[in-house]
Amino acid sequence: MMSIRNLSVLNKSIKRSSLGPSMFRYLHDTRKRNDNIPLVPGTEQEGFKNINMDLKKIKNDTNSMQLNFLRELPLRDLFSYIAIGIATLNKPILNACIKVFPYTPMFLIRALVYRIYCGGTNLKEINATGDRLRQRGINNMMLSLTIEACDGKDHIDPDYIVTETKKSLTEFLAPYSINVLRNSEKDINSIPPGYVALKPTGFAKDAAKTLKYFKSDPHYAAKFEELVLRVSDICKMTYNINQDLSKEFPDRKAPFVVAVIDAEKHELQEGVYELQRRMYAKYNQIGKPVSVVGTLQMYLADSANILALEENLAKKNNYRLGLKLVRGAYIHSEKDRSVIHKTKADTDENYNNGISFCIDSILADKANDITIGHLVVATHNAESLKLATEKLNSTQNTENKANVVLGQLLGMADGITYDLIKNHKAGNVIKYVPWGPPIETKEYLLRRLEENGDAVRSDNGLTLLANSVKALFQKVF
């Protein structure tokens, strides 16, 4: 008998095999592992067998990567992973945890899971997180002050966000990045830059409406200009730091610090794209490393066209592009589902085509002249990370390698990050490190817990628990 799960896997394969020519004009040979599976070479059952074997292998690989990573952790972290494993054991337990989480005292959260997912509440604590990451071979980070001023939370002062973000840049990220560069015995172009993430909805009161109606309503047009000025303030500081440090390290092709503009819900993206373009035009000049990176969500059905449009606009207006490619975080809350690719496989294909195109473009450049100047491959997907790593490992262009960086959220896909560093010689890995006032990071932690709903569906809670207990026993006995 065919299970529903098998049927859905087969349906996905059928859809994938009948996809027309990709929207990408620059379709690369980035065939996915599952595309090699004969759909119906003999019988449908044979197709199922191959698909299941392939999925089983991916699961086994991920499992052993996770165990290897856990084995190297201190006891305190292992207890945290055991707690996360228990919380995500199955759907009812996870739902119960999500319900009690808002009422759980912060000291308990800090004792149990905080340091797995969050960098700290102040710059001193982030420094300690940086030390721990360096011990794992992760040489830089993407700092994100987790304060959001949208969805009715207008108690937050956007100017405070600007001040704190600038402080994190000058007092922590720039000195931290220079310190890594100075003390590393590695090539100057093999150390990734430090990033500061900017969430557009944090830079104006009533930010969602500002980003949505900036073209049609003069009130919001004025507020949009204020939002642009605030973001520009941070981008300018980033640009100046890069200018100064380029004099000290003239052989480095990549930037030292980068301002990254995050992507939001689809209905706000027109405003975000406009913001990104203005920052590129000002701070990403031809002949210099990029200082500003914008985000493109590859789950959007139109994202290949948007990438082509951004490249054309940059060429026409004489500036460079810095890009962070993500799949996209808002699939569950998106009102208009038609704007997103129909299947996960379509999103995956589009994502892999997008990163391949950008990496090829970056590696074709020896100076800092080509339009696409910097890429953050922001994903936890092992297949996409492997694709990017293989491309980087096979290039002769070592100067521009540091312009392609792999990024994952702190506490997510740690086994895969470990494997990239230990077994694939990936030196260009960073972690997205949220930090800020405890109440705000609590909301971030809740989102991570809710996201683990997906993990529960693929039994990751149990695997994580089993691996953490195994690693604990091996350490103690």
Ligand SMILES: Cc1cc2nc3c(=O)[nH]c(=O)nc-3n(C[C@H](O)[C@H](O)[C@H](O)COP(=O)(O)OP(=O)(O)OC[C@H]3O[C@@H](n4cnc5c(N)ncnc54)[C@H](O)[C@@H]3O)c2cc1C
């Ligand atoms: C460093 C970093 C920065 C990030 N910044 C942003 C940001 O600025 N804005 C933002 O929106 N997200 C951001 N994300 C989150 C990102 O968009 C993804 O939600 C998250 O990384 C999970 O996708 P994945 O590529 O890691 O892995 P996977 O687990 O392989 O992919 C899951 C993703 O696939 C897509 N997907 C799932 N099911 C379907 C379906 N049926 N049809 C079509 N597509 C589907 C969704 O995008 C889903 O999130 C960031 C992630 C990282 C690591």
